Amino acid sequence: MTDGDKFVRIHEVGPRDGLQNEPNVISVADKVALIDMLSGSGLRDIEVGSFVSPKWVPQMADSDQVLAQMTPAPEVRYAVLVPNMRGWEGFVAARQPDVTYEVAVFISASEGFSRSNLNCSIAESVERLLPVVQAAQDAGIALRGYISCVTDCPFDGPVAPDAVAQAASLLRAAAPMPLSLGDTIGKATPDRVTAMLRAVLDVAPVDDIAGHFHDTGGQALANIAASMDMGVRAFDSSVAGLGGCPYAPGASGNVATESVLEMLHAQGFETGINEEVIAKAAAFARGLR
Secondary structure (H helix, E strand, O other), X not given: OOHHHHEOEEEXXXXXXXXXXXXXXXXXXXXXXXHHHHHOOOOOEEEEEEXXXXXXXXXXXXXXXXXXXXXXXOOOEEEEEOOOHHHHHHHHXXXXXXXXXXXXXXXXXXXXXXXXXXXXXXXXXXXXXXXXXXXXXXXXXXXXXXXXXXXXXXXXXXXXXXHHHHHHHHHHHHOOOOEEEEEOOOOOOHHHHHHHHXXXXXXXXXXXXXXXXXXXXXXXXXXXXXXXXXXXXXXXXXXXXXXXXXXXXXXXXXXXXXXXXXHHHHOOOEOOOOHHHHHHHHHHHHOOO
């Protein structure tokens, strides 16, 4: 392996994608404490909140307070999910000066999930997020696109690789953003992940692709390995395996950051992340449940 091939970038999603599905209300102080612990681990990317309607995701209703109270590390990029201009305005009002942020937008590769989650078609969902994309570009803030249901949908069943490639093309036409490909209900297998990636890599460079796997079916680490065989070197993970998607039945269980690190480091890959710090953060996160 070359040095470039040896480094794997981990996007920590526990404070947002992880906690959003927890049944108990997590205090702002605890969310901030978790983020601050993770900020000292060597992670470069941490997803910290979501400016969605509190009616739909009440656990994220205090994201503005979280952004205001956390202690940012200069080498970390902090990501927030922003679905519309109301969310954008909330983010702009809450962000701290001199902090590196990333704005995440999301669509589905499945029409059934799009209509259930967003009440619109995939094409319409892209149109809706264009003002956010433009606002982020105008503000010089990095963008990241999430595509859900890249192998299976809880409503439509198996999702064709070409449908994922089409969704990727739509987002990349809006802006040349990196993409996180989500196994939303944890049914992906290595063979199907490989087939999906072959299709997506026809429309987006591998350096702009990350895998986002749930371990519901016990295949997350195997799916990461299959993605790495295809050249992918970025993955989303959640400390202590927190959470999932509140709109996807059975989607609990993001792959645990500590498990991903153990596998990668054992195989000689580099992440720049301190496993001991992550273990302490994972213990803290488990106590929030």
